[in-house]
Amino acid sequence: YDRLLPCPGDDLPVRIEHLFVEKNGNVVDYLCQALSLPSLYVNDLIEFGAVYHALRCSEPPETAPKEHMEFYKRALAMDLPRVKGMSVQESQKARRIVSKHEEVEAGSYMRVHVHPRRFPRQETLAGCFFSLVYTRVFFVVRCYEVDWKSRILAENDLFVVLDKPAGVSVGGSVDNLEESCVTFASRALGMAFPLLVTHQIDNCTEGCVVLAKDKDFVSNFNRLLRTRKVDKRYLVLAAFPVPLGIVSHYMRPDHFAPHLLSQDKRQGWHLCSMEVLQCHQVEWPSEARLRENGVSNCELEHDGHAYECEVKLLTGKTHQVRAQFAALGAPILGDTIYIPAAIARRQNRAIDPVLRDDGQWSEEREERWILHHGSSAPKLAIGLQASSISWIGDTTIDILLVDEEPIDRESSQSNFSFHASSPWWRAT
Structure with a gap:
């Protein structure tokens, strides 16, 4: 560890540290010692908003890993900071540390995201030194x-x-x-x-x-x-054409991708509606343009043509347009999450137990269907x-x-x- 910049070659694996402060002191000094990190790196983490502090640790959910439960039990045995005038819930609410000059109190709780999520993009620079031709690979963050x-x-x-x-x-x-x-x-x-x-x-x-x-x-x-008084329009670059008119599905209320859709109304699922206003054939983007914008081809077969569609959003759910176009069999170019599932569904419609109710739904079939989706988010752009x-x-x-x-x-x-x-x- 040195600094958060320059950007690493790829997103580092998730590393979240849960800590109990052992003695009063400066937040940077404490984290440097507790996590064996250099002060410049800790300063960067604070600048990025990756360090949280609470007077007390909240109880983990039942689904939390075993080590989190053990961590919480140790917390109960410790002398905790005074929380006069605060409810238990208020004392357990973690807030971002915003300054390297902040002090932390012994017995309080800290959560540190040691590897903040980044979105690095690979760049290649070719050069020549005398008769030696070289290629240099480096990584940049779009912002x-x-x-x-x-x-x-x-x-x-x-x-x-x-x-x-x-x-x-x-x-x-x-x-x-x-x-x-x-x-x-x-x-x-x-x-x-x-x-x-x-x-x-x-x-x-x-x-x-x-x-x-x-x-x-x-x-x-x-x-x-x-109240739907804001008109939002999208342009979509899809692998296949879609019909004009209003398209509606029901989305399972998941917090994380993939977001599953059904054509049938289901209890607790959210209505997703969009209106496809136009759909016309265009040229498939060149490899150079795809590469320039970090767009993955995802092994999509094509005849040299894609389809640009204008869409009016009637509801606004997370991943709505992406999931609906995939459900229509016309995934959006570069969408590494939904393209694999759309390809699998085109090859075997029965593989998706959710989109149409065939009366044979099971939790096992649904989990298998989820596994057909991509596991990594797009690196840069999609269509x-x-x-x-x-x-x-x-x-x-x-x-x-x-x-x-x-x-x-x-x-x-x-x-x-x-x-x-x-x-x-x-x-x-």
Whole structure:
């Protein structure tokens, strides 16, 4: 260990350390000693938002590994810090350490994500030294090579609209707040405080994202999203054509990918609907363009053609467009999670026990179906762009004071509409 930068050649294996602070002291000094890490690396972890602290350790769930339960039992036997004026739940709530100057108290709990999640992309540099030809391979993280100012589509006193690049998360992750759109867009605009997230799109998706400058805008914009008053359009590059019109499925409420879909309504499953507005044949991207954007071919067979579709999102569930196109037998180019399953389903439709109820569902069949999906997320881009976003709001008092009744287009109401630049797969 030295520093978190330059980026490692690949995401390092997950390493999360759970610690009880043995004596009062500075957080950096304690972690350097407890984890045998250099101070510069610990400082980087704090800067990335990968270090958490709580006055007391919370009880692990029943499904937690055995070592976590043993760790918790040891905690119960220790002298814990005073939590006067705090409930037990409040004392167990872990918060991010945000400064290397913070002090930690003996008996308190710390969680350290030693290997924050990164999204490295391989680059190859060829060169010649006298008669010796060499190739140098190095790795970069997308956020450090983006011209962020050129990605700002619009800005006013309340919000910023960003043309998000693929390969960068919108608001960061539990172990990496630093390498995010929020952080880099805020710096590009010279803001004293970071922008706020109003909605999410996947790391591998590019296109329009609305970021807020204050919490009131976040609340109001989220209300518009809930009442479906925000129009979101996507461009999709699919391996096969799909029919025009409204497509609906039901999604199992999973926290992690893959997200399973059914054509039949099931108790507790969420409705997913989208409208395919256009679908036309285009050329399959060249190998150079795929490589430039980190798009995996995933062994998809093709005849030199792909299909660009315009989609209007009617509901907004995680992975919705990706999972629905895969369920239609037209997976999105580069989608390493859903392409393997779509290929398997095209070869044998009965292999998916969820999409259609054949009366022979079993937990074992479902687990086998999950294993047909890819295990690793796309490294950079896939054929998916949030191409436009629009809504109607008041620019003078509260930009989003819109009733749930039909909108009266008076002079105080403004129509906000923003469009992303050309998607990566189109020739420029």
